[in-house]
Amino acid sequence: MSLILFAFVVRVRDGLPLSASTDFEHNRELQERKQQLRTVSKSLVSLPDRGTVKGQQLHIYFSSSEGVSYMSVCHYSLPVAKAFCFLEDLRWEFTARFDSSVVALAARPYPFLEFDSTIQKLKQQYNQSGGPTLEVTLVEVQEDLRIRPPQLINLDEVELTNGVANGHVEQSPAPGQNLRLEPVTPQGILSLVLNIVCASLNVIRGVHLIENTLQDDYEGVWNVVAFLLAFVCCALQCHLYLFHSSQKKLKSFFLLSVILLCNLYLLGLRNTWQLIFHASVASLSTFLTLARKVQHRAEDCGV
Structure with a gap:
């Protein structure tokens, strides 16, 4: 059974998707969690650097650093420390390949498609071995989490902040907001x-x-x-x-x-x-x- 089902890398300031793992599973709860990932990614600016959104069988974990957030959907049986250890490894891999200036200048969704394969390999490593290969890394993450535990995110509050109900209803235009109308006929x-x-x-x-x-x-x-x-x-x-x-x-x-x-x-x-x-x-x-x-x-x- 896969413990890490999905991984997602986004830019913090606007939630622009940078890279994501290939999705081979299509169960209903996973699709719901992925929709929630999208909602959370739009509010990362106002959220703490670390957070957790709990579901029934699947939980969302995210960790933000230097303007980039690393997010994942994991099975509830995966220990929290291993989930954040995966995100930390993901951060190291990403920052080693992409400079912060390149991330800041990205203008279209998923500009770093070549990084998807790296996510897949790292995800496969965790799913097969049950965690990182270096125990010292896991111990360090456990200690860091003990000092700075991730905040439990109330998704209803995040959705209210976004002006979104369950991630589906569009934000109502505020008075005076500059909106585009359909083309003139x-x-x-x-x-x-x-x-x-x-x-x-x-x-x-x-x-x-x-x-x-x-x-x-x-x-x-x-x-x-x-x-x-x-x-x-x-x-x-x-x-x-x-x-x-x-x-x-x-x-x-x-x-x-x-x-x-x-x-x-x-x-x-x-x-x-x-x-x-x-x-x-x-x-x-x-x-x-x-x-x-x-x-x-x-x-x-x-x-």
């Missing part, structure tokens, strides 16, 4: 152009009416307000379509309502076809704004 471009046309018509009529209002002793000032307010709402509709905003649905319907009310108020200054045109453009913009969703980010390359 041809219909969206048409809506923007029509909205710009409506906004231009409103501001031109509004500015023209200001001159007449000044000459007529401020009679019809509310017509000017209606035109300029409709202009502002058209501009805001364009912004709402192009950029992510919190409470988008509420804002969209509010802008639509204001534009419709403004055009109803201007019933005497616009004919029926003009009113239908402005109302249709505003309705189309509202529909496309609500239909344009936040773009789903590519799943993080986890384990």
Whole structure:
């Protein structure tokens, strides 16, 4: 029976996967532990250098040093000292081959695939012999663990910190957070152009009416307000379509309502076809704004 089932090397600052052992086992608990590894790796910055996450049959152990964390999924029967001895050996092998500057500059997941074979050999050595070949190393690790025991990690707290429920639910976007929307569609471009046309018509009529209002002793000032307010709402509709905003649905319907009310108020200054045109453009913009969703980010390359 394998005592060390999976090993994982990640960068601490952002949880970027650097290398991992090849997985030949697919039992359900192992897959759950690997998902938990992914969750823990995203919070390593706020976690202690050593930690343990206990499961039913499988436990997670991790040890971080010099910006890199070495993680493993082990059977509960494997002594804790041997599990951390494995991680220490893994650290020595990794630091001997890769400089810290190379790790810091890594930009894509799993940049050190050649190290996978080293992990496999080390894992096989532990699984066949039951531990390290040098007893003095094991004694040193046992003494170190006695002085600085690994912290037992509450996975619920880690998941809450990440904004993740059981490692599956995506983090809810916070107000004001810069999120990418789905690409602009041809219909969206048409809506923007029509909205710009409506906004231009409103501001031109509004500015023209200001001159007449000044000459007529401020009679019809509310017509000017209606035109300029409709202009502002058209501009805001364009912004709402192009950029992510919190409470988008509420804002969209509010802008639509204001534009419709403004055009109803201007019933005497616009004919029926003009009113239908402005109302249709505003309705189309509202529909496309609500239909344009936040773009789903590519799943993080986890384990």
